[in-house]
Structure formats: C-alpha cells, structure tokens
Amino acid sequence: IKIFKNMKNTPFTKFHIALGAKMVPFAGYNMPIQYEGVISEHLTVRKSVGVFDVSHMGEIWVKGPKAFDLLQYITSNDVSKLYDGKIQYSCMPNGRGGIVDDILVYRITAESYLLVVNAANMEKDWNWITQHASDRGMKIGTDVYNASEETGQLAIQGPLAMKSMQKLTSESILDMEYYSWKNLEFAGVKNILFSTTGYTGSGGCEIYMPNEAADTIWNAVFEAGKEFGIKPIGLGARDTLRLEMGFCLYGNDIDDTTSPLEAGLGWITKFTDTKNFIDKEYLLQQKKEGVKRKLVGFVLKEKGIPRQHYSICNAAGNKIGEVTSGTMSPSLNIPIGMGYVPAELSQPGSEIFIEIRGKLIKAEVVKLPFYKGEQ
Helix, strand or coil: CCCCCCCECCCCHHHHHHCCCEEEEECCEEEEEECCCHHHHHHHHHHCCEEEECCCCEEEEEECCCHHHHHHHHCCCCHHHCCCCEEEEEEEECCCCCEEEEEEEEEEECCEEEEEECHHHHHHHHHHHHHHHHHCCCCECCCEEECHHHEEEEEEECCCHHHHHHHHCCCCCCCCCCCEEEEEEECCEEEEEEECCCCCCCCEEEEEEEHHHHHHHHHHHHHHHHHHCCEECCHHHHHHHHHHCCCCCECCCECCCCCCCCCCCHHHCCCCCCCCCCCHHHHHHHHHHCCCEEEEEEEECCCCCCCCCCEEECCCCCEEEEEEEEEECCCCCCEEEEEEEEHHHCCCCCEEEEEECCEEEEEEEECCCCCCCCC
16 A cells, blocks of 8 residues: 655545555645445445545634634624534635635534635635624634644445444434534544535535544444445545435536536525625625526536546537536436536536547437436
C-alpha cells in the first residue's frame, strides 16, 4: 500500500491500509479511493450499508452573541430558519458573483454553530470566515475556532445504515428527520454529534468524534453492521453516488466563477427583507434578468463515457460549455454527466453533444436526480 509522506493521515488511515485500500492524496490527506472496486462499493451503499471516512472535511465552530449575524451575512441561506437540532445546506458567496464554498450549518444553540466545509477549501474558507468575523470584533480562536484537526468523521450510508447504528445508542435515531442532529452517547462514547445529511441519496448518518474515540467507534460500527453486510467505501464510489443524485461537488460543478443561481442552488439563496448577505444585490439582479447559463444533467444517447472537461457542443458542433462531472452510472448502467450550457438549451429534452475523442456523441438534457430510488 502506498502512503504519501507529505500528506496528513486521518484517525482511520491505519484501518484503510489494513483493509488493502488503494490510497490517493486528496485535499492534503491520504485517502482511500477504493477497496474492492468502485462499482461493488457503490452498489453496497445503494442496497445495504457502507462506511466512508470523511475526517478530511473541515469543522469550524462559530460562537457568541455575534455568531448569528456573521452567518446571516456570509451565507446565502436564511440562518433564522434554523432551530436547535437543525442543519442547513448553504453556500458562501465570494463578493464577485461566485462561490467560496458550499457548506453545512449546524445550529447547536442560538449562539453556537458548527460549519462543515470542504477539505480542499479549508484554508480559503478559514481565511474568509475569520476576515469577516474580525471585522465584527469576534475573537479568532474562541468565537471562531477551527476544530478540523482534532475531529474524526464517519459517514454511514445506505438503506440499512440507521438500523445498524441504532444498536450503538439507547436514544431513538430511526425517526430522525433529514438534515437534523442529536448529541448522543454512541458506542459507549459520550457527546457524539450524530447527524443525518447524507451525500449519497440512500439515507444514513454522520458521526463526529474526537480523534481519540476513532478506534472504538470504527470497530463498533463494523460490528453493528456485520449482519447487514457493512463494507468500507472509498472516495471513488462517493463521487458516483453523489453524481447520480445531481449533487454538486466543489471544484467540479461549482467554484469561484459559478453563481449559485447558475448552479441550480436558488433554493439555498434566500432574498428576504431581514437578510443582508454578500452578493445579495448582484444575485437578485441575476434572478430578475435570468441566468445566461445553467448547470444541467444529461444522459448520453450513444456509446461513450463523459468525463470532466470534455467539450459540450451544440448541433452545429460549436463548443457551448464543458462537462463538470461525468461517469457510467453504476445503479442505472447508463452514461451520465453534468455541465453548464446556455439557458436556452437547459430544458429537459434539449439535445446537446459531448465531444469524446474527436467525435460528437448525442446527449439529452434530463431532470435531476438521475437516480430516483430503487427502480
């Protein structure tokens, strides 16, 4: 097994190595891309239960009397709609019409929030958040605190995830609503943050823990899921699972140059009288005028597999965009992808072409998600 010397390890790295995972450098960490293979791991999550090490994700705490105002200003979603135990998907506009990152906002109390950010954006996000926090006189290190290095996280995903995890806590988790969290004693460890956000579309939960509890929880999770055929899952299947759902991946489908409205994230961009946020006027204008390009899902109608950066062309063969994410869908066994196209070609049923090795392959714009549950 190859381990990259200048990369950080998660608290679970030794388990991945022991299991024979293929390791790759990802966002500064040694991460497992696959164990048995992407397709079998993908189908394990769709049909039963799989475990992802997502300890590379960033965790930033925002606390104190100014926490709410800061988050209302730097995020696009309406933080006032949160209550204790609720989570919100949101993004941070960058002041230039693009996106700093897409994030999760956990409301712990009215004056305490946990932000979960993408690993690759950790430093950029931290600098952005602390800059705006400092402007408000908040203390960096106390009011805004980076807990990423001391926090481990597992995502247990699949239709049998909650059933298997229920064995490890006395509190009921089977009735938890989507995008909520609880503080639990889990596998004998107190004060575990347990949430239900999911990035696979097959249900499940996330477990946030101090690094020192990692061994205990890893072993307990696999023991509890044994009867359901639980397996470890790598980043490869994480990508195919989220793509089948049409979920955006930062760096692929959204970045510093894409607006949330172009990316189909209007639903997390809230224009209310009481909420003033970065880029509000610009995005409101964009909403009124309509965007010139849109992120769409498409299915290839001929043989081929769309890959990131492949050109998207119109019927005349002119380049109109490029593929942001693409794969052969393991659940549906068809070639699927996402990419930005001019607004006039964004309606489901529109015909576009993907250039694969010099040939134009016919594709059709479809409504997301691609995967709509067990067919």
